[in-house]
Amino acid sequence: MRRDSGSSKDLPLDSMAASAAQTEKSKDWNALGRLLPYLWQYKWRVIAALLFMIGAKLSNVGVPVLLKHLVDALDIKSGQAQALLVVPVGLLVAYGLLRFSSTMFTELRDLVFAKATQGTSRAIALSTFEHLHALSLRFHLERQTGGMTRDIERGVRSTESLISYSLYSILPTLIEMGLVLGILALRFDVWFAVITLSALVFYIFFTVTVTEWRTRFRKEANAQESAAHTKAIDSLLNYETVKYFNNEKFEAERYDENLEKLRRVRLKSQTTLSMLNCGQQLIIGSALVAILWRATQGVVDGRLTLGDLVMINAFMIQLYIPLNFLGVIYREIKQSLADLDRMFLLMDKEREVADRPGALALQISNPPPEVRFENVQFAYDPARPILHDVSFTIPAGKTVAVVGPSGSGKSTLARLLFRFYDVQGGQIRIAGQDIREVTQTSVRGAVGIVPQDTVLFNDTVEYNIAYGQPGASHAQVVAAAKAARIHDFIHSTPQGYATRVGERGLKLSGGEKQRVAIARTLLKNPPILIFDEATSALDSANERAIQNELRSAAQGKTSLVIAHRLSTVVDAHEILVMDSGRIIERGTHEELLAEGGRYASMWNLQNAVEDAES
Numbered sequence: 101m102r103r104d105s106g107s108s109k110d111l112p113l114d115s116m117a118a119s120a121a122q123t124e125k126s127k128d129w130n131a132l133g134r135l136l137p138y139l140w141q142y143k144w145r146v147i148a149a150l151l152f153m154i155g156a157k158l159s160n161v162g163v164p165v166l167l168k169h170l171v172d173a174l175d176i177k178s179g180q181a182q183a184l185l186v187v188p189v190g191l192l193v194a195y196g197l198l199r200f201s202s203t204m205f206t207e208l209r210d211l212v213f214a215k216a217t218q219g220t221s222r223a224i225a226l227s228t229f230e231h232l233h234a235l236s237l238r239f240h241l242e243r244q245t246g247g248m249t250r251d252i253e254r255g256v257r258s259t260e261s262l263i264s265y266s267l268y269s270i271l272p273t274l275i276e277m278g279l280v281l282g283i284l285a286l287r288f289d290v291w292f293a294v295i296t297l298s299a300l301v302f303y304i305f306f307t308v309t310v311t312e313w314r315t316r317f318r319k320e321a322n323a324q325e326s327a328a329h330t331k332a333i334d335s336l337l338n339y340e341t342v343k344y345f346n347n348e349k350f351e352a353e354r355y356d357e358n359l360e361k362l363r364r365v366r367l368k369s370q371t372t373l374s375m376l377n378c379g380q381q382l383i384i385g386s387a388l389v390a391i392l393w394r395a396t397q398g399v400v401d402g403r404l405t406l407g408d409l410v411m412i413n414a415f416m417i418q419l420y421i422p423l424n425f426l427g428v429i430y431r432e433i434k435q436s437l438a439d440l441d442r443m444f445l446l447m448d449k450e451r452e453v454a455d456r457p458g459a460l461a462l463q464i465s466n467p468p469p470e471v472r473f474e475n476v477q478f479a480y481d482p483a484r485p486i487l488h489d490v491s492f493t494i495p496a497g498k499t500v501a502v503v504g505p506s507g508s509g510k511s512t513l514a515r516l517l518f519r520f521y522d523v524q525g526g527q528i529r530i531a532g533q534d535i536r537e538v539t540q541t542s543v544r545g546a547v548g549i550v551p552q553d554t555v556l557f558n559d560t561v562e563y564n565i566a567y568g569q570p571g572a573s574h575a576q577v578v579a580a581a582k583a584a585r586i587h588d589f590i591h592s593t594p595q596g597y598a599t600r601v602g603e604r605g606l607k608l609s610g611g612e613k614q615r616v617a618i619a620r621t622l623l624k625n626p627p628i629l630i631f632d633e634a635t636s637a638l639d640s641a642n643e644r645a646i647q648n649e650l651r652s653a654a655q656g657k658t659s660l661v662i663a664h665r666l667s668t669v670v671d672a673h674e675i676l677v678m679d680s681g682r683i684i685e686r687g688t689h690e691e692l693l694a695e696g697g698r699y700a701s702m703w704n705l706q707n708a709v710e711d712a713e714s
């Protein structure tokens with residue numbers, strides 16, 4: 101069968117595998133290249149650690165040499181035992197000193213380098229965290245928390261293992277190999293060096309090839325582990341929903357599906373590991389036998405002394421031990437590079453909403469500022485426009501209310517004013533400045549929001565309120581709580597302000613959470629306020645009570661109020677009625693009632709329902 105060439109689909113399998121391996125390699129180098137600048141901040145420590153390492157290896161290689169002299173000094177054949185009293189004492193002391201200095205240099209290396217390793221992984225973890233916070237709301241809505249946190253965790257851990265494996269294992273082993281090969285080649289016949297070197301080359305080739313082949317099982321295991329973790333976290337976060345639908349068994353089965361896949365791929369990984377280990381031992385064992393055979397033959401022929409035999413044997417054992425770990429270390433390094441690459445992938449995610457180069461802070465010379473939406477067009481997904489040509493102005497210090505059916509785009513206005521997304525047409529201006537032209541921090545500093553669904557940090561009530569103004573005093577927190585009418589409730593709980601609110605604030609009722617959110621926004625005290633159905637979780641009595649507080653909080657501020665219950669917005673400067681992303685009516689409460697349109701019928705309907713309820 102003939103095929104056209106050119107498309108990647110038609111590439112022979114070999115060349116596809118080769119190009120995949122090539123991509124893997126360039127990814128590894130890329131990850132290494134990105135790690136080095138972090139490490140290079142500690143260049144003096146790196147250099148000192150390298151010097152200590154060389155010292156340790158020189159001492160290490162010196163030990164078998166001294167051992168040889170010690171054995172030769174015994175000169176058992178001639179039976180001159182008194183020589184022992186003079187020469188070997190010095191050798192014995194030197195032997196002890198060398199052993200000790202090898203350990204001392206190694207410890208010094210670890211000591212000097214620990215700060216660099218820890219500092220590097222800390223810096224990487226911090227930049228990833230900061231980057232994630234800089235990513236858009238869209239990224240955070242789409243992310244899968246469980247899998248992502250695993251990627252970060254593994255990435256940070258891999259930084260430490262990568263540094264320590266290369267500096268503490270690969271480099272020292274290479275140095276030791278070089279020294280031993282040099283001594284063998286210079287002092288004895290070249291065969292010792294040839295056998296040792298060939299075994300090493302063959303060992304490394306075998307280890308690398310088999311490990312490359314095995315990596316796919318490790319990768320698959322990681323993917324399955326992340327998937328299982330993501331499912332478990334998502335399922336636990338939805339604890340209540342699982343209970344509502346009695347779906348514990350369903351959740352367990354879904355989780356177990358992944359666990360089963362994980363088990364299978366881990367078994368494969370274990371079997372291939374055993375194959376690798378056996379192959380490695382075979383190579384090392386054969387080389388050892390060959391070397392010992394040549395050495396004993398040398399002693400028998402009288403070319404080598406007994407001391408030489410002891411020294412060669414000690415060299416081999418010394419080389420053999422770190423070599424034993426080389427396979428594991430190569431695997432770990434490959435794995436660490438893959439993990440690091442996954443973490444750097446997160447770092448590469450583009451910021452959807454970014455500050456323009458040289459953007460200045462928003463200037464509000466005369467607070468509160470005017471807020472203006474001019475012909476705003478917006479879509480979360482280009483295929484589905486949400487806002488069409490929306491224009492309105494909130495004059496400085498006034499309140500504009502937005503009402504309308506669910507899904508008409510009200511909360512989207514709040515998200516755009518907060519610049520969670522950029523508009524696709526038109527402009528949003530605060531004090532005359534387009535919010536895309538100024539820094540996001542300054543815009544968000546000027547706007548306070550009480551959102552529809554409040555999520556709290558898993559900490560104390562005090563921490564959650566003080567979050568509005570980090571560093572706020574207890575008295576300020578209490579004042580804000582009083583203003584949001586939650587102080588009495590907090591005070592009545594056994595632990596007061598130290599009460600913990602549980603994950604996402606689940607230990608508080610919807611209304612209590614909402615009032616904590618109001619308190620922390622009051623504490624932030626920004627010149628622009630957004631209330632997105634801020635009192636929707638409260639009952640009518642509480643809503644009326646807190647409405648007064650909100651009204652007084654909004655005094656002297658520019659406010660956008662998104663409301664469900666129309667009675668809460670009757671005194672707004674202007675009321676906008678939205679439907680399907682368009683403003684279909686606008687005016688004061690009285691004007692809209694007089695118009696007799698959509699607002700008037702919504703008003704009548706709500707009044708009728710309230711009358712029926714009371």
Ligand SMILES: Nc1ncnc2c1ncn2[C@@H]1O[C@H](COP(=O)(O)OP(=O)(O)OP(=O)(O)O)[C@@H](O)[C@H]1O
Pocket residue numbers: 241480481486505506507508509510511512513552
């Ligand atoms: N992140 C998002 N990605 C895609 N579509 C979204 C996203 N957020 C909201 N939408 C869609 O945009 C539309 C407007 O949503 P918005 O939250 O602004 O409505 P709303 O008027 O505030 O509704 P409600 O009164 O129920 O809160 C809805 O149809 C919603 O499905």
